[in-house]
Amino acid sequence: MKFVRYADDFSIYCKTKSKAKFQGNEVFKFLRDKLKLPINREKSGIRRPVNFQILGHGFVPTYRKGEKGKYQLIVTKKRWKTLKMKLKLITRKTSPMSFDKRIEKLNQVCRGWINYFKYASINLKLMNIDGWLRIKQSESRIPIK
Secondary structure: OOOEEEOOEEEEEEEHHHHHHHHHHHHHHHHHHHHHOOOOOOOOOOOOOOOEEEEEEEEEOOOOOOOOOEEEEEEOOOOOOOOOOHHHHOOOOOOOOOOOHHHHHHHHHHHHHHHHHOOOOOOOHHHHHHHHHHHHHHHHOOOOO
């Protein structure tokens, strides 16, 4: 079985719906009978990868020739929005902070964020955020007449 586990959450991935139902029942019985663990039926279920998010990651189908039924890992919209808000707070010119401290904070946020999401497809969106951040900075330097 292919699966992802984090603390008390886990996901099992199958190619067909019938295989998913079978595996789901087997895992449910094992957790209930052998390990005596309660199962949250609301959170549990069979879902397509595009309808599932875990720890800020999501899935989208790949659109390459010959790759039907394959998915790529992405970052959820909520996490991109959070990153933009963090960057906005750090680069706000009204924040009392030296230039060196500002660069240090930006590096910390970017390094941590990129390491956390390194397996997701983020290159294009990171370039867009870089452009947004540069435009934001240049606009703040334009003198007001």
